[in-house]
Amino acid sequence: MSIRNLPFVLFMTFSLSAFSQNAGVFKDQFAHTYSIVARDSVTGEMAVGVQSHWFSVGSLVPWGESGVGVVATQSFVNPAYGPQGLKLMEEGKTASEALGILIAQDEGKEFRQVAFLDNAGRTEAFTGKKCVEAADHITGKNFSVQANMMLNNEVVPAMELAFRSHPNLPLAERVLKVLEAAQQTGGDIRGKQSAALIVVGPEKVDNEWEDKRIDLRVDDHHAPVEELGRLLKVARAYEFMNKGDVAMEEENVAEALEFYGKAMEMFPENLEMQYWTAIALANSGRLQEAKPMFDSIFQQDENWREMTRRLPASGLLNISEEELEEIVN
Template sequence: MKKLYFLFCLLLISFTSIQAQNIGVEKDAFAHTYSIVARDTVTGEMAVAVQSHWFSVGSLVPWGKSGVGVVATQSFVNPAYGPQGLELMANGLSAEQALTQMVEEDEGRDYRQVAFLDAHGSVSAFTGNNCVEAAEDLTGKNFSVQANMMLNDKVVPAMAEAFMRYSDYPLAERVMEVLKAAQKAGGDIRGKQSAALIVVGPEKTNKSWEDKKIDLRVDDHKNPIRELGRLLKVARAYEHMNKGDLAVEAGNMDKALKEYGAAEKMFPENLEMKFWKAVALANSGRIEEAKPIFDHVFEEDANWKEMLRRLPKSGILTISEEELLRIIE
């Protein structure tokens, strides 16, 4: 009986030991994918863009903090690489030092694929020996591209080539071209499902709402890269809208008109963009130009007429009561 008990204890210890060796991978989510971390040398902005045949890849893979750096953590994802890696870089470690430290402490390192980039442009990447082929990372000046479980070994080189080719693009649009190139070269062997893009600024900020300049996710879609590109275009249009709003607050109607007009050109069927352009025209004394735009908006959705009635009280619409009636009636 004692011998049987002893053997049982040995088996239990052995089983526990095997489990301990697998800590860090058993509980981690899959995110076999391709991604890029990159920095714009002109603006100092940093970005992560990613696509995967996995639900909501944007909730796991991309991490970033203005003035600090960006991280892509994938394969069998250990999300700790994101916040902890950013904290190490915020405390003065380079991308290479921070990534090396975290990899050394990770028992599941052979299943990881990770890339770090810091605010100085230092970049470092790691691909574990047990990442599913085709798996590779390729680093260059101010960028790293990495992928695992790809259809072929042409994906990563195609990503690097695209990043270099579109050097005159704004960073967000540039990394989008990298995702397109990856897909064109073969992409994820399993197909497509989700994608994400974040862009952070060059300077540290204590205002969390200012930390990410762009933060877009497509959690589940037949063509996530195309949808992500559409959202980026929408985001750019609303950047103009936001600038228009600020101009209205400052009483600069010429600038407001310019910004609202730029947004409307990007999405000519968007009623809100038309509406605020018309408001800027009216505030500039160009009632006759504004009226047909208002008429079109009101015809499409009468609620905008009620919106217009409410604006004078807030000071956003500065026309007279008589001019308001001319527009509404």
């Protein structure tokens, strides 16, 4: 039997019910991995970061809800720990109480590895006796790190050290440091394939689509943690773009250009960021500053020239017809 077929055989051999009272509702899925659940003690944001040699780990392991908590469920994954754990914490159970209730109901608990963190920063984790070694977890105030099927026993301590060593980073970047440390220490014995990062806020939100402040997934990549880091940088740049757009709506051109400038500094080759900066300049009467930027953009991609012709009708470019022709021609 090839090693490549081993996960499937293990999955078929140990396919277990989700919880005893919900038999048949969920089917176990395989996600040996390392992960962190964490909270920022200043902002109250909560996060899950995860990496695995398994396809699309972000669709299985990380769960979170603003104002409630976060969950990482892995090894032979019981997805019910995510929504049911969040529901219990929303009802007022601590992370420890919520996880204890679900572990007690799970006939397959010895194959599970799970970590809960509630909105007060309390954590609880469980590593079943039949998780594939090296398997362990370390919990503390505002964090829990856990891993199974690791190359060595140093991975989890390295994750804890990385979290404690970067207290001044934003939570998402701090979590990324933890994933990087795990990989540098040996990581998953099988290698690398997918990674994910979610961040939720400290307070409940009115709309479901506002729940995740960061929601990034790398489903299949030769260097998933590195790619996750690149995506996080892109996300931060677009946060500046969004702030610039809000400033433009408020007719605060100086602030908008400051935010657009910060985005362009992060990704100077990104035409989108260059373009909307040029639009902001044109709308503020600084056409002569905007024209060289438009010219450079149009030379690289003619579609932006046609885009510019369409914007006045939408109210996104407020200049005269003569000025428009001066830009596009």
